[in-house]
Amino acid sequence: MSTTPTTPPTTFRLEDTVALVTGGSRGIGRAITCELAAAGAAVVPVARSTDELESVVAEIEADGGEAFAVPADVTDPDAVADAIDRTVEEFGGLDTVVNNAGFNPDDALGRPEDVTTESFDRTLAVNLSGAYEVATAAAQHLHDNGGGSVVNVASVGGLVGLPRQHPYVASKHGLVGLTKSVALDWAPDVRVNAVAPGYVSTELTEELESNEQLRQSILDRTPLERFADPAEIAGPVVFLASDAASYVTGSCLSVDGGWTAR
Numbered sequence: 011m012s013t014t015p016t017t018p019p020t021t022f023r024l025e026d027t028v029a030l031v032t033g034g035s036r037g038i039g040r041a042i043t044c045e046l047a048a049a050g051a052a053v054v055p056v057a058r059s060t061d062e063l064e065s066v067v068a069e070i071e072a073d074g075g076e077a078f079a080v081p082a083d084v085t086d087p088d089a090v091a092d093a094i095d096r097t098v099e100e101f102g103g104l105d106t107v108v109n110n111a112g113f114n115p116d117d118a119l120g121r122p123e124d125v126t127t128e129s130f131d132r133t134l135a136v137n138l139s140g141a142y143e144v145a146t147a148a149a150q151h152l153h154d155n156g157g158g159s160v161v162n163v164a165s166v167g168g169l170v171g172l173p174r175q176h177p178y179v180a181s182k183h184g185l186v187g188l189t190k191s192v193a194l195d196w197a198p199d200v201r202v203n204a205v206a207p208g209y210v211s212t213e214l215t216e217e218l219e220s221n222e223q224l225r226q227s228i229l230d231r232t233p234l235e236r237f238a239d240p241a242e243i244a245g246p247v248v249f250l251a252s253d254a255a256s257y258v259t260g261s262c263l264s265v266d267g268g269w270t271a272r
C-alpha cells in the first residue's frame with residue numbers, strides 16, 4: 011500500500027455545514043475550529059475572552075473560511091442560548107457542536123479530602139454541565155438539519171483514574187457517560203461521540219511540560235514518546251463530525267499516543 015499522502019475522501023468534507031466549538035479561541039479548541047473551517051464548515055468559536063476569539067476569526071477569514079465569534083461562558087444558560095440563537099441567525103442552522111471548553115484548576119488538584127466542594131463543583135460545572143447545557147440548547151437545530159453531530163472533548167482522565175485530579179477525572183468520566191447516553195436518545199438522527207486526548211501542548215499543560223521530571227514521566231508512559239500538537243486532536247474531531255463517521259455514535263476515540271493502550 012502506498013504511503014504517499016492523498017486528498018482526503020469527500021466524505022471528510024463539511025461544506026454547507028455549520029459548526030459551533032466551545033473553547034474555540036485557543037489550544038485544542040482553536041485547532042479544531044480552524045480544521046473544521048479548512049474542511050469547509052462555517053464555524054462559530056465560543057469562549058469568554060473576546061480578543062482571542064477575534065484573532066481566530068481573523069485567521070480563518072484570511073484563509074478564505076467563514077467564521078463568526080460569540081463570547082459566552084458555558085456555565086451561563088442564557089449566554090449559551092444566545093450563542094446558539096446568534097449562530098443560527100448568522101449561518102441559518104447548526105449541524106455540529108464540539109464541546110471542548112474545559113479546565114483543571116489548581117484548587118481542584120490534590121487528595122480528595124483536601125479539595126473543597128466548591129472547587130469540585132466548579133470543575134464539573136464547566137467540563138460536564140457546560141457540555142450538557144450546550145448540547146441540549148442546540149438539540150432542536152441538530153435534529154432540524156436532519157443529521158447533526160456532537161463531539162465531546164473528554165480526556166484520558168475520562169477513561170482511567172489519575173491521582174490528585176478527582177474533580178477533573180469525575181467530570182471527564184461523566185462526559186464519556188453523557189456521550190453514550192445521549193447517543194442512544196438522539197439516534198438515529200444525531201450522532202454523539204467523544205475524543206479522549208492524552209497530553210497535548212497547550213496553556214493547560216504549560217506548567218506540566220515545564221517541569222522536567224513530570225514531563226519525562228509522561229513521555230516514559232506514552233508509546234509515541236511526545237506530547238500531541240493540538241492539530242492532532244482536531245483531525246479525529248473532523249472525522250467524527252463528518253460523513254466519514256456516519257455509522258459511528260456513542261463512541262469515545264482515544265487520541266493519546268497509545269497512553270491508555272498500556
Ligand SMILES: NC(=O)c1ccc[n+]([C@@H]2O[C@H](COP(=O)([O-])OP(=O)(O)OC[C@H]3O[C@@H](n4cnc5c(N)ncnc54)[C@H](OP(=O)(O)O)[C@@H]3O)[C@@H](O)[C@H]2O)c1
Pocket residue numbers: 032033034035036037038039056057058059060062082083084085110111112113136163164165166206207208209210211212213214215
Ligand atoms: N491539553 C491537554 O493535554 C488536554 C488533554 C486532554 C483533554 N483536554 C481537554 O481539551 C479541552 C481543551 O483544553 P486546552 O488544553 O486546549 O485548554 P486551554 O488552552 O486552556 O483552552 C481552553 C479553552 O476553553 C475556553 N473556556 C474555558 N472555560 C470556559 C467557559 N467557562 N466558558 C467558555 N469557554 C471556556 C477558554 O477560553 P476563555 O478562557 O476565554 O473562556 C479556551 O478557549 C479541555 O476540555 C481539556 O480538558 C486537554
